[in-house]
Amino acid sequence: LSLFPKIRENLSQIPVKIAVMSGKGGVGKTTVCAWLALSLKKLGFKVAVFDADFTGPNIAYAIKEKVVSLKAKAVGTEDNYTIIPPEVDGIKVVSSSMILDEGKALIWRGPLKFKLFQELLAFSDLRDVDILLIDLPPGTGDESLNLAQMIPDAKVIIVYQPATLAVEDVKRSMDFAKTLNLEILAIVENFSYAVCPKCGEKFDIFDGAKLKVEPDLKLPILKEKAFEELFDFVQKKVIPRLKK
């Protein structure tokens, strides 16, 4: 009994979907996804985030450091139910770690996790959401592929670090997006440079810096500054691209 028709129906009511991808873990993909959500909310949009990155902790912690409660509510009957996602800083968060009780995180490994992702996408209450952000797992493996196929009209933002072989990573992400016919909205270089707190010197920390692709945005290794620069970028570059 495929949930794909239900997923398609549930997601069709959301005008914009943005999937955030990376070629490998640790480049700040989840953080950039959370910052995109916060920026879009600040600019007046109703935002939801689908946490599909099972390799990392709940994206809620990247949205707001001290998160009080991550409980989702299920309403309705067993064969006709709706999941009400919790809100963190005004952003709806759809994540499997909210459905399951503490200590049950393991039961959704393997093929079961996709069953759970499908249920979340099919039955979460996403009425009234303008933009859905999807935090994909890192890489372009089977998991990312399966998830991307559930959101065939998503636009893509690629995040990378200017480290060795970064160009290959980005190329792989771009090929992945093109194969699935997903429009690439922006390429973001994170951890672009460090800033000395003493003398203000800006310097590279990765030697792959000379292998850089031409990104749309370069973020420094300084969370407050990086967030401001991403917010500006969303306001001045992303929104206009989305509007056309």
Add this chain to the structure above:
Amino acid sequence: LSLFPKIRENLSQIPVKIAVMSGKGGVGKTTVCAWLALSLKKLGFKVAVFDADFTGPNIAYAIKEKVVSLKAKAVGTEDNYTIIPPEVDGIKVVSSSMILDEGKALIWRGPLKFKLFQELLAFSDLRDVDILLIDLPPGTGDESLNLAQMIPDAKVIIVYQPATLAVEDVKRSMDFAKTLNLEILAIVENFSYAVCPKCGEKFDIFDGAKLKVEPDLKLPILKEKAFEELFDFVQKKVIPRLKK
């Protein structure tokens, strides 16, 4: 027809096996694994590396930036063959990306990749190897579990970054090792601090710094310096621990 007996037999001739783990990608696990191999070789041991991290590029590039040839040779007959692993800087590298021709990297996704890993461990010529390092995939998922079960007498080195929730990552890696009865040899904090090239100031770049566990070694974000410190650590702390 299980390859486990053949794997056990092939690996039993190697006195020391060290698996390098991480709670998530991007913390420098592959780089630390390569540096461990280079340090041990420098100290006179015959070293082999098993590249089991299919999420990243071949560990050979972390051993030596410009790698000329990564071709493994197969000798013998179809039902009784041996794989001769190529050497990079005097270190034998066992990796699936060396067996397959260019463009065939995709055929080993899913369950096939484990079949390939098993073949590599069963049939690679590892006679005369003193220490086998294993670069595990990041995380403590099914893949890491399957691989760890092929090397039940390995010792473990855990690598992490002092970022948010790092303590949970390390704890998860430690629980994983303990569940499998693998001895933890060392816990290494990588990207511990940046060094300003202008004024020499040392500073943290991650805010999770206050959540640190007590690691055995802290490496700066500066490859030459980090390698020297890791070499010292191997010489003064790791070798004595291995000898007892």
